[in-house]
Amino acid sequence: MTIVELGLPKRLVEFTVDGQAVSVPEGATILDACSAVGKEIPTLCYGDTLKPANACRVCMVEVEGSRTLVPSCSRKAEPGMVVHTDSERTRTSRKVVLELLGSATDLSTTPGVAEWMAEAGADPERFGPPAPPSDDRDDALPGEHEPVDGLTAATVRQPVKVDNALYVRDYGKCILCYKCVDACGDQWQNSFAISVAGRGFGARISTEFSTPLPDSACVYCGNCVEVCPTGALSFKAEHDKREDGTWDESAQTETTTVCTFCGVGCNLTLHVQDNEIVKVTSPHDSSVTHGNLCIKGRFGWQHVQNT
Amino acid sequence: MKRRKDTTPYTRLTEPLVRDSGVLRPATWEEALDRAAAGFRRTLDTKGPEGFGMFSCARSTNEMNYVAQKFTRAVMGTNNVDSCNRTCHAPSVAGLARVFDSGGGTSSYAEIEDSDVIVIWGGNPREAHPIFFQHVLKAVHKGAKLFVVDPRQTSTAKWAHRQLQLEVGTDIPLANAIAREIIHSGLANTTFIERATEGYEEFAASVEPWTLEVAEQVTKVPAELIKELAHTYARADRGQMSWTLGITEHHNGTDNVLSLINLSLLAGQVGRYGAGLNPLRGQNNVQGGGDMGAIPDRMPGFQDILDPAVRAKFDEAWGSHIPPYKGKNLTQMLEAMEDGLITCVYVIGENPVQSEADCEHTIKRLSNIEHLVVQDIFLTKTAQLADVVLPASAAWCESDGTFTNSERRVQRVRKAVNPPAGARDDIEVISELARRLGHDWHYSGDDGREVWDELRSLSPIHTGMSYERLEELGGIQWPCYSEDTLEPSFLHARLWAEDPAERGRPAPFTVLRHSPPVDVLDDEFPLRLTTGRRLDSYNTGVQSGGFPSPRRRGETLDLCSADAAQLGVVEDEMVQISSRRGAIVAPVRIDEGLRPGLAFMTFHFPDEVDVNVITIEATDPVAGTAEYKAAAIRVDKLSSGGPGGLAPRLGSGARPQKTQFDAVAG
Numbered sequence: 008m009t010i011v012e013l014g015l016p017k018r019l020v021e022f023t024v025d026g027q028a029v030s031v032p033e034g035a036t037i038l039d040a041c042s043a044v045g046k047e048i049p050t051l052c053y054g055d056t057l058k059p060a061n062a063c064r065v066c067m068v069e070v071e072g073s074r075t076l077v078p079s080c081s082r083k084a085e086p087g088m089v090v091h092t093d094s095e096r097t098r099t100s101r102k103v104v105l106e107l108l109g110s111a112t113d114l115s116t117t118p119g120v121a122e123w124m125a126e127a128g129a130d131p132e133r134f135g136p137p138a139p140p141s142d143d144r145d146d147a148l149p150g151e152h153e154p155v156d157g158l159t160a161a162t163v164r165q166p167v168k169v170d171n172a173l174y175v176r177d178y179g180k181c182i183l184c185y186k187c188v189d190a191c192g193d194q195w196q197n198s199f200a201i202s203v204a205g206r207g208f209g210a211r212i213s214t215e216f217s218t219p220l221p222d223s224a225c226v227y228c229g230n231c232v233e234v235c236p237t238g239a240l241s242f243k244a245e246h247d248k249r250e251d252g253t254w255d256e257s258a259q260t261e262t263t264t265v266c267t268f269c270g271v272g273c274n275l276t277l278h279v280q281d282n283e284i285v286k287v288t289s290p291h292d293s294s295v296t297h298g299n300l301c302i303k304g305r306f307g308w309q310h311v312q313n314t
Numbered sequence: 315m316k317r318r319k320d321t322t323p324y325t326r327l328t329e330p331l332v333r334d335s336g337v338l339r340p341a342t343w344e345e346a347l348d349r350a351a352a353g354f355r356r357t358l359d360t361k362g363p364e365g366f367g368m369f370s371c372a373r374s375t376n377e378m379n380y381v382a383q384k385f386t387r388a389v390m391g392t393n394n395v396d397s398c399n400r401t402c403h404a405p406s407v408a409g410l411a412r413v414f415d416s417g418g419g420t421s422s423y424a425e426i427e428d429s430d431v432i433v434i435w436g437g438n439p440r441e442a443h444p445i446f447f448q449h450v451l452k453a454v455h456k457g458a459k460l461f462v463v464d465p466r467q468t469s470t471a472k473w474a475h476r477q478l479q480l481e482v483g484t485d486i487p488l489a490n491a492i493a494r495e496i497i498h499s500g501l502a503n504t505t506f507i508e509r510a511t512e513g514y515e516e517f518a519a520s521v522e523p524w525t526l527e528v529a530e531q532v533t534k535v536p537a538e539l540i541k542e543l544a545h546t547y548a549r550a551d552r553g554q555m556s557w558t559l560g561i562t563e564h565h566n567g568t569d570n571v572l573s574l575i576n577l578s579l580l581a582g583q584v585g586r587y588g589a590g591l592n593p594l595r596g597q598n599n600v601q602g603g604g605d606m607g608a609i610p611d612r613m614p615g616f617q618d619i620l621d622p623a624v625r626a627k628f629d630e631a632w633g634s635h636i637p638p639y640k641g642k643n644l645t646q647m648l649e650a651m652e653d654g655l656i657t658c659v660y661v662i663g664e665n666p667v668q669s670e671a672d673c674e675h676t677i678k679r680l681s682n683i684e685h686l687v688v689q690d691i692f693l694t695k696t697a698q699l700a701d702v703v704l705p706a707s708a709a710w711c712e713s714d715g716t717f718t719n720s721e722r723r724v725q726r727v728r729k730a731v732n733p734p735a736g737a738r739d740d741i742e743v744i745s746e747l748a749r750r751l752g753h754d755w756h757y758s759g760d761d762g763r764e765v766w767d768e769l770r771s772l773s774p775i776h777t778g779m780s781y782e783r784l785e786e787l788g789g790i791q792w793p794c795y796s797e798d799t800l801e802p803s804f805l806h807a808r809l810w811a812e813d814p815a816e817r818g819r820p821a822p823f824t825v826l827r828h829s830p831p832v833d834v835l836d837d838e839f840p841l842r843l844t845t846g847r848r849l850d851s852y853n854t855g856v857q858s859g860g861f862p863s864p865r866r867r868g869e870t871l872d873l874c875s876a877d878a879a880q881l882g883v884v885e886d887e888m889v890q891i892s893s894r895r896g897a898i899v900a901p902v903r904i905d906e907g908l909r910p911g912l913a914f915m916t917f918h919f920p921d922e923v924d925v926n927v928i929t930i931e932a933t934d935p936v937a938g939t940a941e942y943k944a945a946a947i948r949v950d951k952l953s954s955g956g957p958g959g960l961a962p963r964l965g966s967g968a969r970p971q972k973t974q975f976d977a978v979a980g
Binding site: 220228279 | 323324325326328373423424442443444445446448451455473594595596597598599600601691692708709710711712717718719720721723725726727728729730731732734788789849850851852856857858859860861862863864865
């Protein structure tokens with residue numbers, strides 16, 4: 008007997024994107040449809056293993072008949088929809104969104120964003136020079152706001168948090184996309200070590216009472232780092248190499264193998280530079296891990312290179 | 315709160331070592347291989363094939379395990395090959411094979427997400443199998459009911475809808491009471507029982523004394539919880555039963571496994587999508603090691619060694635004469651060393667000195683033999699006893715091959731880094747030794763494919779798994795009989811077939827007797843010690859000790875506050891823990907998840923606190939697994955000044971006796 012699981016049959020939905028007819032299975036999003044026809048839509052908060060958070064507003068597209076622009080990452084395709092990804096409204100929206108993100112946040116380690124900025128003609132500098140880093144951002148109470156003088160651009164800059172041997176949290180790079188919170192919470196890890204604290208521009212990702220990670224509920228699975236789009240969360244090994252200028256992605260290979268610890272069989276992608284494992288990720292399409300690992304899989308590789 | 319002092323992690327072996335005048339010294343590969351092979355030949359000449367034993371490696375690839383068992387059978391001519399599956403899930407394999415003729419877990423992780431009742435019995439996957447537990451939590455969030463059966467309130471149990479906190483070693487009374495309740499409530503799946511099982515009448519009669527009240531007395535689990543588990547599991551559309559070493563690491567581990575299988579047969583919770591029996595394997599390739607025949611009673615592909623047709627097929631392929639009887643398992647091999655029957659052992663990537671129960675005894679046995687060859691990436695405590703040490707590559711990142719996981723999924727392992735200079739690939743090393751003993755296999759060495767294709771030609775359940783197909787499909791679950799088919803994601807659908815011929819051999823119920831832990835509690839040793847894993851550490855800590863975990867706190871003796879108060883000890887206080895076999899010293903940690911009378915330790919830090927000095931070696935007669943989960947201990951305040959004040963009769967941890975290891979240059 009041979010059984011191949013086919014899943015439930017799905018109807019196809021037909022609509023147009025920039026005048027091009029596309030058809031996708033029912034339930035697919037506009038972003039899925041664009042990917043299917045090779046049309047790249049920039050996005051930061053979209054996660055292939057996560058439910059859409061609709062947070063970054065970079066992927067907004069125009070749907071005829073809709074009063075506002077819609078986020079392509081979560082809006083499901085409907086029959087007969089007429090979608091524009093490159094209209095004046097979408098271009099203006101993307102330019103302003105990128106300028107606001109770029110003025111408030113350090114996007115220097117965000118892949119792709121420099122090209123998107125250039126393409127959109129975004130100028131994050133136009134709001135003035137960035138305000139200096141704040142030491143007490145974590146202490147802000149909801150509703151508390153410093154009066155602004157308009158001379159500098161408000162930023163989320165704050166000192167880098169290095170409070171353990173495995174992760175570094177550089178919240179000056181955080182765009183509040185919620186992906187780390189979702190990965191730590193009920194979508195995958197169920198540890199609930201981090202959440203969004205504060206309101207408005209004072210909102211930030213925080214542990215409970217902003218304690219250092221070692222005193223929090225964190226179990227160091229690294230699943231938040233896996234999904235972080237900007238490098239706000241990074242592994243200490245990577246952070247240190249970036250700091251001393253030896254991090255070189257162009258010289259790295261990525262090889263997928265299987266974890267050496269328990270018998271679950273998690274897929275690990277080893278990032279190797281100069282015959283040294285420098286980072287471990289997991290393929291998001293693995294039926295075993297869906298991109299998630301535990302502390303041993305994520306960090307337990309050092310023993311092979313202790314020589 | 316970190317108490318662990320910074321100990322130096324193990325460093326990689328980069329040159330072979332040989333023993334001269336009792337001391338290990340560096341050697342060339344030529345010399346070391348010649349020495350190793352000469353010792354094997356001497357054993358064959360003086361003792362014959364049965365004087366040899368192989369400890370194969372559940373951490374290494376399928377390909378390496380295939381070659382290691384081939385070396386044992388075809389070169390040395392014995393079936394004495396086993397691996398650390400013996401210390402963990404051998405009872406699971408033995409139990410499943412006895413009932414279903416196949417030693418694998420029956421379901422897939424994806425199916426767990428679609429189950430509506432999940433029973434986790436004697437396991438703490440939240441810490442020991444975290445990514446498996448994510449699949450469980452998917453189900454829980456979708457509305458599945460989770461029951462956790464465990465003496466401790468673990469972090470897994472905190473997610474449970476109901477927790478059954480049983481007395482250590484009362485699994486069979488609990489299972490029998492659940493069975494009786496299912497039968498008396500008319501919830502037994504009579505259609506399934508009549509069609510697909512045998513021995514029901516005797517089984518039903520045997521559980522009759524186990525009323526809820528009697529079971530409550532013996533197991534300390536409230537009767538209404540036993541009843542609720544029985545009813546919920548039996549009524550579920552898709553019920554999962556999952557277990558780990560809390561079931562298997564007992565002197566009657568196989569019986570414990572069979573008691574859970576009985577429940578699945580009674581409720582018809584096996585052989586269907588989402589309903590099944592799943593032992594969670596503890597090592598990356600302990601499933602594959604067994605599947606590859608690195609066990610004393612099965613040929614590759616789980617083929618029966620007692621079947622002449624099976625042996626003939628392998629003998630023809632290998633030009634060998636496989637003995638027509640089962641070899642010795644790891645436990646029996648250790649006994650045979652003591653009796654002088656086995657004088658030569660080849661250990662690949664195992665650390666029995668620290669992983670076996672009652673380790674002082676193991677050291678004595680390994681020190682007793684004439685020729686010990688150890689192939690490893692580190693100079694472990696076991697390697698320090700060897701006559702020849704061969705530096706190996708790390709399978710999971712320095713070689714190409716496959717591992718098989720707990721859902722029987724064979725997945726590709728790929729070489730990402732080169733091993734340190736001086737270390738060599740396992741298969742290459744074994745082939746070199748085979749060549750010196752007159753068997754030239756011509757494996758190219760740097761790609762497991764040749765070995766894998768040979769295995770595929772001999773093992774029907776792996777035949778359809780080419781490397782290309784494994785790559786394309788993200789791994790394939792066995793069985794996979796041909797390159798153009800895939801089987802269902804669960805095993806034993808045959809049991810539900812209409813046609814009796816297709817149903818095949820009925821699955822037998824097993825009548826089981828309660829047998830309490832061997833190490834009895836008395837006035838001298840009044841506390842029950844059980845052992846297990848913590849999230850950030852792994853087994854003897856040789857590998858997981860290599861990275862800086864913010865959560866690592868070293869070994870502790872975990873007690874509830876009531877016990878601590880009664881003993882007059884406080885958190886962080888160093889205490890002496892003794893059993894009938896030895897004594898150790900460790901700090902106290904308060905864990906309110908424990909009940910009065912129950913203590914907990916891990917076995918992750920043997921270099922600091924060797925817990926296996928006090929565990930008991932009582933073993934399961936079927937599978938040979940030791941009763942790590944139930945020792946009788948006493949806890950004493952240290953009178954003055956720490957471990958120095960211990961009575962001289964007590965062991966103080968693993969200290970290899972045979973070796974004075976000289977630091978190797980580099």
